[in-house]
């Protein structure tokens with residue numbers, strides 16, 4: 373990048389907010405996704421909307437690629453500057469502008485860390501439900517842009533269910549506002565939904581209005597052990613069919629159970645084909661009634677054992693097992709790919725079997741855990757990126773996993789987004805015409821293709 377352009381960017385945001393040292397650039401050349409890295413030419417941290425607007429206007433004029441970035445925890449290479457150019461770091465946008473308890477709404481900047489928003493709304497007896505595993509590091513802008521979910525997705529949904537309004541800077545620097553505090557607002561195309569989950573390919577989000585919900589009065593957690601995977605699968609569907617929607621309904625397969633037990637020694641049954649981890653929340657009387665119903669359904673579906681948490685310590689032990697799933701699997705090998713193929717919940721056992729078949733066929737190690745209640749599986753492939761022969765097998769296994777998800781009526785991503793890794797499979801899900809519609813939207817909003825170029829919808 374020419375020095376005079378760097379000087380122009382420094383004039384916009386201030387010298388101290390422009391990084392060009394190799395050591396600094398290296399830190400922004402990768403994110404949480406294995407296998408992707410590329411050095412940016414410059415890292416720019418704007419401090420307000422006007423600065424974002426000026427940076428984008430200049431980048432657009434000069435056709436310089438721009439990669440918006442929050443905390444860089446995404447799992448789809450969403451922030452990796454594959455064509456060099458600018459990493460646009462949004463972490464200086466960290467103000468919670470307003471908590472409007474009367475309207476159950478908060479307005480915040482995109483660099484606010486999600487758990488900080490939750491701490492701020494807690495004193496009003498409210499929660500912001502999307503809770504990815506990275507809740508203590510991920511930003512609101514990153515989670516909204518990835519449409520992130522988490523453990524509570526079954527009952528509470530994902531980010532798109534909470535985004536009510538946005539301020540967005542377009543690729544050419546124009547600033548638009550869409551949505552807001554109105555619960556009912558059907559005017560025009562739903563631009564708020566369009567920019568939510570757009571993975572930074574359509575505009576840079578500079579302000580976010582989100583819906584809040586009352587914090588549940590109480591919670592009850594339990595663990596059910598199944599010697600047969602099919603019985604666990606039947607129990608998942610039967611719980612929902614019994615008209616109980618747990619806040620959380622998680623599954624771990626045998627490979628994950630063994631690995632977690634080896635790592636965390638939390639007393640998991642290593643011979644079980646599956647365990648379900650379940651939590652119901654809400655008003656105390658309702659929670660008691662729903663927990664009793666869930667236990668009845670689990671028994672009817674041949675759970676070998678059901679352990680109900682009697683106090684906070686026992687509840688913590690149950691969730692410690694689930695929280696250990698990813699670190700335990702990640703410890704096995706140098707590289708971890710966490711996928712998020714998602715299927716209708718009734719197809720969870722079929723999906724787990726398809727993953728196990730892919731693992732056996734291509735001789736790779738895969739543990740599967742995930743949000744069974746909403747069909748969002750996390751087949752986790754552990755391998756070594758440096759072993760080229762192994763990586764060929766890993767990618768073949770991924771091909772099989774995504775093909776199986778689509779064949780089962782599922783989707784490539786329940787919460788992690790597309791970015792680069794799943795891009796080759798997008799046509800399989802959307803068809804040529806579906807992809808063409810998305811590429812047309814991209815070109816209309818970003819004709820020079822500067823924003824996260826090459827990701828989500830491919831090359832312009």
Ligand SMILES: Cc1cc2nc3c(=O)[nH]c(=O)nc-3n(C[C@H](O)[C@H](O)[C@H](O)COP(=O)(O)OP(=O)(O)OC[C@H]3O[C@@H](n4cnc5c(N)ncnc54)[C@H](O)[C@@H]3O)c2cc1C
Pocket residue numbers: 403404439440441442443444445446447449450451462482503504505506509510511512513514515516517518519520521522523571572573575576577578698787788824
């Ligand atoms: C251990 C681990 C556990 C995880 N668990 C979960 C989970 O349970 N559920 C889940 O959904 N995800 C999970 N993730 C993935 C990740 O945390 C989420 O994708 C999160 O939303 C990323 O937030 P971030 O601030 O790090 O965003 P980044 O990674 O910085 O960016 C994510 C995307 O958003 C874009 N972006 C960032 N800010 C803006 C902005 N202001 N305007 C426009 N575009 C922007 C970027 O270009 C990029 O495409 C996990 C990741 C890890 C490493």
